[in-house]
Amino acid sequence: MSDAVTTVGTLYMLNTCPFTWKVRALLDHLNLPHERVQVNPMKIKKSVSFAGDWGKTPVWKMHDGEVVVDSTPIMKRIDEVYNDGKLSNSADxxxxxxxxxxxxxxxxxxxxxxxxxxxxxxxxxxxxxxxxxxxxxxxxxxxxxxxxxxxxxxxxxxxxxxxxxxxxxxxxxxxxxxxxxxxxxxxxxxxxxxxxxxxxxxxxxxxxxxxxxxxxxxxxxxxxxxxxxxxxxxx
Ligand SMILES: N[C@@H](CCC(=O)N[C@@H](CS)C(=O)NCC(=O)O)C(=O)O
CATH class of the missing domain: 1.20.1050.10 (Glutathione S-transferase Yfyf (Class Pi); Chain A, domain 2)
Incomplete structure (x- = not known):
């Protein structure tokens, strides 16, 4: 990703993790420029230790430093901040x-x-x-x-x-x-x-x-x- 593009945040991820794929689907759908950090599957806990004792992927770090864990809450938060919650909104x-x-x-x-x-x-x-x-x-x-x-x-x-x-x-x-x-x-x-x-x-x-x-x-x-x-x- 080019340095000239301001990114909205960083996704700490595993390439094969189904929960990571959920968040990627949302980021790609909204076309939001972001960083991806691929962690070593044997060192997940250490790689995401900044998120407390969560110890799993994905972890999302917003550009302002806010950290969100757990794929569905991450998706809701990104949608809320960058898309006025339009995807989460529902008549039912x-x-x-x-x-x-x-x-x-x-x-x-x-x-x-x-x-x-x-x-x-x-x-x-x-x-x-x-x-x-x-x-x-x-x-x-x-x-x-x-x-x-x-x-x-x-x-x-x-x-x-x-x-x-x-x-x-x-x-x-x-x-x-x-x-x-x-x-x-x-x-x-x-x-x-x-x-x-x-x-x-x-x-x-x-x-x-x-x-x-x-x-x-x-x-x-x-x-x-x-x-x-x-x-x-x-x-
Ligand atoms: N409910 C979580 C599950 C996350 C999860 O279990 N991620 C796996 C990788 S696919 C993991 O990091 N496992 C390491 C562990 O549980 O120690 C989510 O939806 O994000």
């Missing part, structure tokens, strides 16, 4: 909050299983993550090859345990719910995307960067039609 606040909660619970819980839900996709994903993140050379390799049985065996299985669905079925089920809610409209927000659209879009983009995993999501026609509309609207 209860509906908005219900679907933010839906996305931050169900989309979040579906993300790990689609990436790591079987041993092959787990290996693909840890290798892909090690390429996309700024690990040290050795830890990156170690993560790629030693991380996948852990992600697959422990983490992904735990997340799908209660749904009775495999990771692909779970995504298709969620995209059914999402596209039914959107109905005849182009977006959740009506004819334009709103904050909820951008939250769901962010979760989906975090899967899209791992093409093998995303190919399972891509089979959902209505979901992908919305996703493509988001790409156009966000460009």
């Amino acid at each position: 606040l209860a509906r908005r909050d219900e679907w933010i909660e839906w996305a931050d619970l169900h989309m979040k819980n579906a993300t790990i299983p689609i990436l790591y839900g079987n041993i092959r996709s787990a290996l693909n994903t840890t290798r892909s993550v090690s390429r996309h993140e700024k690990f040290g050379l050795l830890t990156g390799r170690l993560y790629a090859w030693a991380g996948f049985p852990i992600m697959w065996g422990i983490i992904a299985r735990k997340r799908t345990k209660n749904t009775g669905m495999n990771p692909k079925q779970l995504w298709h089920h969620l995209l059914d719910q999402w596209t039914v809610e959107i109905g005849e409209n182009s977006f959740f927000g009506g004819d334009k995307p709103d904050l909820v659209d951008l939250i769901v879009y962010g979760y989906m983009q975090s899967v899209e960067m791992h093409p093998k995993a995303f190919s399972q999501v891509e089979e959902h026609e209505a979901g992908m039609a919305w996703f493509q509309r988001m790409k156009v609207a966000a460009a």
